Amino acid sequence: MPTTALTSQISDPKSTHAIIVAGGSGSRMQSALPKQFIELCGEPVLMHTIRVFHESPSSPQIILALHANYHELWAALCSKHNFTIPHLLIAGGETRFHSVKNAIDQITDTNALIAIHDAVRPLVSTDIIDEAYRCAAEHGSAVTAVKSRDSIRQVTDGTSTSLNRDSIYLVQTPQTFQAALLKKAYEQQYSDNFTDDASVVEQSGAKITLIEGDHSNIKITFPQDIAIAEALINKKSHQL
Numbered sequence: 001m002p003t004t005a006l007t008s009q010i011s012d013p014k015s016t017h018a019i020i021v022a023g024g025s026g027s028r029m030q031s032a033l034p035k036q037f038i039e040l041c042g043e044p045v046l047m048h049t050i051r052v053f054h055e056s057p058s059s060p061q062i063i064l065a066l067h068a069n070y071h072e073l074w075a076a077l078c079s080k081h082n083f084t085i086p087h088l089l090i091a092g093g094e095t096r097f098h099s100v101k102n103a104i105d106q107i108t109d110t111n112a113l114i115a116i117h118d119a120v121r122p123l124v125s126t127d128i129i130d131e132a133y134r135c136a137a138e139h140g141s142a143v144t145a146v147k148s149r150d151s152i153r154q155v156t157d158g159t160s161t162s163l164n165r166d167s168i169y170l171v172q173t174p175q176t177f178q179a180a181l182l183k184k185a186y187e188q189q190y191s192d193n194f195t196d197d198a199s200v201v202e203q204s205g206a207k208i209t210l211i212e213g214d215h216s217n218i219k220i221t222f223p224q225d226i227a228i229a230e231a232l233i234n235k236k237s238h239q240l
């Protein structure tokens, strides 16, 4: 039996985890129900997002960070929609940083790969999820980003100057990291400059690797984003 050849064919499989952050209140959406629960094509935003991760070949273990006040509502919605995808439900924190930190604390395997994804980006694709795990395994990090389609100007002291848009990237999620790197970064004190996971990891001294995102992977932030997301989901389902 060619044991050497066989062993060399098996790539070092690491456990994969996906942290879905849903601990926000959605103040910019101005709706009584936080935006992660709003129905898109008949199902809450959050269920669309979790399903994509569940269906990705990387098959991550899913951790959902949700404010404790909404755990009962989530259980009721899962029952109503017959939603049975396995996931660990934990409490969200005061900010996105604190929600991520709570979730990271649940993962003990320091060799794991951890993707962090906004619950309110339901249009992520399985291809991007898998590529992010692959790239993070190789480089330590994989942060999804797209080039700006608009021209860019920077305003300083009331004067605007044109910037080279080819050097500007708009950052999305998933943001995927080797666990040891991410855990060390999240031991830092919270700062208001931490707008995403890449900024936390970068501050800890690690290099960030960008991967190609998708302009369709929108973050549902304002009321008009619901109609845009529904149109994109309908388009996607017609393509299948």
Ligand SMILES: Nc1ccn([C@@H]2O[C@H](COP(=O)(O)OP(=O)(O)OP(=O)(O)O)[C@@H](O)[C@H]2O)c(=O)n1
Pocket: 021, 022, 023, 024, 025, 026, 027, 028, 029, 036, 065, 092, 093, 094, 095, 096, 097, 099, 100, 117, 118, 119, 120, 121, 219, 220, 221
């Ligand atoms: N304390 C928080 C705040 C935000 N998030 C999550 O981080 C993601 C991106 O945040 P954002 O779009 O800003 O969501 P909200 O904070 O809910 O929205 P807003 O800023 O308009 O209040 C969302 O999935 C949100 O639920 C979180 O897990 N915990």
Ligand SMILES: C[C@](O)(CO)[C@H](O)COP(=O)(O)O
Pocket: 096, 118, 171, 172, 173, 195, 196, 197, 219, 221
């Ligand atoms: C993490 C993020 O989605 C990357 O674009 C974004 O930074 C979240 O920002 P927000 O201020 O919480 O909307």
